[in-house]
Amino acid sequence: MTVESNAGVGMVHSYQIEAGNFTKAGEAASSIKRILRQLGVDANVIRRVSIAAYEAEMNMVIHSIGGTIQVAISPQVIVFKAIDEGPGIEDVNLAMEEGFSTAKDWARELGFGAGMGLPNIKRCSDDFRIQSEVGQGTYLEARFLL
């Protein structure tokens, strides 16, 4: 994890996420949760950020070839970003549909791949955007107002 100060108005925590590493999976979400709690963020917001962060982290572990999770916190807003390096999502609209998943059998056997990840992140956040390009990677941003 690395930390940067953001001109005194907020700070950014970054986490490297490794593809397929289930021993570390969930650590970024846990760390984010702990930080928000120490900052005194409202319990309801923490719960929504936790769910979104966990889903995004698991998505990255299962589907991507690795990437970065960033969370920027200011007194007004929490900006959560999950940026991976590929392989990218073919049809983003389809991926946003509940129940749609491209998870492989091994991931389904582990209890993932219900196709609820992205819709869940969207539902938990106050503002959600996702961009993806095959061969380039995926950029996901979720905002939570304080």
Next chain:
Amino acid sequence: MQGYYHSVTLDEDKCMGCTNCIKRCPTEAIRVRDGKAYIIAERCIDCGECIRICPYHAKIAVTDPLDAIDDYRYKIALPAPTLYGQFENLTSIDSVLNGLRLLGFDDVFEVARGADFATEYTKYQIKHTNPKRPIISSSCPAVVRLIQVRFPELISNLADVQSPMEIAAQIAKDEFSRKHGVDIEEIGAFFITPCAAKATSIRNPLGTEESSVDGAISILDIFGPLSLVMNKDDNPCTTIGLRKSTLKGVGWANSGGEGTSLDIASYLAVDGIPNVIKVLEEIENGKLSDLDFFEGLACVGGCVGGPLVFENNYVAQNRLRKLISKIEDSEPIDRKEFNMALEKYDWKFNKEILPKPIMRLDDDISSAIKKMEELERIYADLPGLDCGSCGSPSCRALAEDIVRGYTTEFDCIIKLREKIRNLAREFGELSDNLPTGMDRSDTGGLKHED
């Protein structure tokens, strides 16, 4: 004192200032300062982990001595079902209950029976109020306090039911006062406890303004005297028919007992506080969405593993299992009896369970963010060994303590050594820099070598 009473306390004379307890505490509530452990009252959840780990037995649970019952004209014992698991070859619960009477109690009301009522009440709530899932059991007070401190987002999932101990005390006192025509104030109800957290709950109740229980006597303290009197009275007239609890109620002493009693298909029982923390994290992440009921117990094995029991938890668990398979079940609480109890008592929480935001760095979020930046900066500079020598449980906790202004980074022995090494180097360099005219030594001053 008021508001932060704890059963778990420190015997300063015995404390050697080692770091075993600080590293085991699930809420990072202990520091070693000036060579002695120090419990941060606001953070302690009375789980008893430090009592178990302390090699010098310096952590103790304060409970009432047996003669405290003499403060009341009438005395009622409220034995936890765990008590039954302490005796070898026990063939009847009645003999334990009668033993308590021989020790000076006027009446006995089993907490296992309180558990029977708690079960019925929880079922009733599930049917009529459709509470948020997963419902999290509120039976273990250490877990409820853990949720207040570390999982405040899950408070709304807590089962809105008083503990079997409270339910037992209410019914016991009420029945005794009506039966004998005495004033409730004259009756003392004493919980026979396997655990420190329950003892704390009497002085510092959860979910109610005032506890109906008047004191707690540890199983450790009562086991000896009780064993002595138990076998001395073989008169069947006095020893039969005291027990009213069902076998499911008795089963609450073991992990999973509550879940089994509720007849809920999708329940999960987890014991041991580090395990409970892991599963609460998963619930918080929204991962266990198909779960209806979660029973989390701070002690390994459930209440049988409490810090104040006499017998090893695995042995006690096995004895209880044997006992349950051997003895006949009692009649369950019937509808009429339950409806009458519903009219008379209110077993919902009558005081809200609030989050305890003691982890927060500052009340103002802007200041908290600044402190967090500072914390991260300090933390990055610490060695990351989590050795505990500074008296804080981890490097991160030390960084937090520094930001809160409780200590400085030179509590870190690694940082201190670094500083001393730099100073020594400076000394060396300074002595090298004597003006040549004044330097009469052969070496030209003290040479410093790396």
